[in-house]
Amino acid sequence: MSGERGPADPTDLPDSVAVETASPDDRLGVLRVLDAAMLETDSEGVAAAIDGGDALVARFKRTDAVVGALVATRPEPDRLHVDAVAVRRARRGRGIGSALVAAAVRRAERDAGVGLVTAEFDPKLEGFYAGLDFEAVPATDSDEPGRLRGRRRVSEDRDRENPDERGD
Template sequence: MTVDGNLPDPPADVTVEPAAPDDRLDVLRILDAAMLETDADAVDDRTAAGDALVARSARTDGVVGALVAVRPAPDRLRVDAVAVRRARRGRGIGSALVAAAVDLGESDPAVEAVTATFDADLRAFYEDLGFAVRPAGAASDPADGGADDAGDGRAGAPADGSPERLEGRVSVPGREPP
C-alpha cells in the first residue's frame, strides 16, 4: 500500500482470503517455519473473528502464506504474524497479505489504524506498503498495546538483546486518530 491507497494485488496464481478453521494446521506450520511464536488458541480465536488471512495457491489450493492480526484496542488492528512458505517468498505474497489486512481495517468502521511491530530488516517492506515507521516503544500510543513494546523501556532495544524492533502504522483514510 502506498499513502494514496494503492494496494498491491496478490500474484496471479494466489488468492488471499479469510482463514477457515480447516486452515489451522497450515497456518501454524507456516508461522512455525518462519520461527514466529504463535499460540494455537490465538490462531483459532483470530480465525473465528475474521482476523486471520491465508494466501492460497490457485493451482494446488494449498496455503502458501498466512497472516494473523490482533486487536489491542477497538480502534486498532495489529499485524501480529505474517509468513510465506520459503519456496514462495519474494513473489509479493507477503505484501498481498499485509495489504489485505489493511483492507480489513479499512472495511471496519471502528478501526482508525493498522499497525505492526517488526525487525529492522523489514523496514523497507512495511514502508513500501505505506506504513509510517518509528522505533518500537517510542512515543508509544497506549492503544497500540502498551507504553513499551520493546519490553525494557529502551526504544527499539528489546530486553533479550535481539535485533532492533520497529513499528509501523497506516492510518485509515478519513479516520485519522485524534
C-alpha cells in the same frame, strides 16, 4: 518474508495464488507457515483470529495449500494489529506478503470502527512496511531490543475514497 518487496495489489499476485479470509480448516496450514518462519505464535491465538475473521491466507489454487498467512489481533477496538505475517520460503519475493498486509489494511478501511493498523517488526523489514505506507518508529517498550513499530492510519484513506460519506 525476509525483506520481501512486491506488489501490494492482490491482482498483481501470481495467477496461481489467492488471498482470502482463513477458515477453521486452515488453522494447521497457518500454524505450519508461521512455524516455518520461526515466528512465535500460539495455536489458541491463531484460532481466535481465524474465528474472529482476523486471519488471512495466501493459497496455492491448484492444491489449496496455504503458502502465506497473516494473523491480526485487536488490542484496542479502533486498532488492528498485524501480529504475524509469513510466506513459505519457496514463495517469497513474489508479493504474497505485501498482498496479505494490503488485504488486512483494506479490511480495516472497510471497518468504520478501525482507524489504525499497526505492526511490530525487525528493522530489516522497515522497507517492506514503508512500501505499504506504514510509518516506523522505535518500539521502545518491546521485549526485543531494536524492534520497530509501524502504524498506518486508515480513516484518512477511507475519507479520500468516500468523500461523499464525510458529511462535508
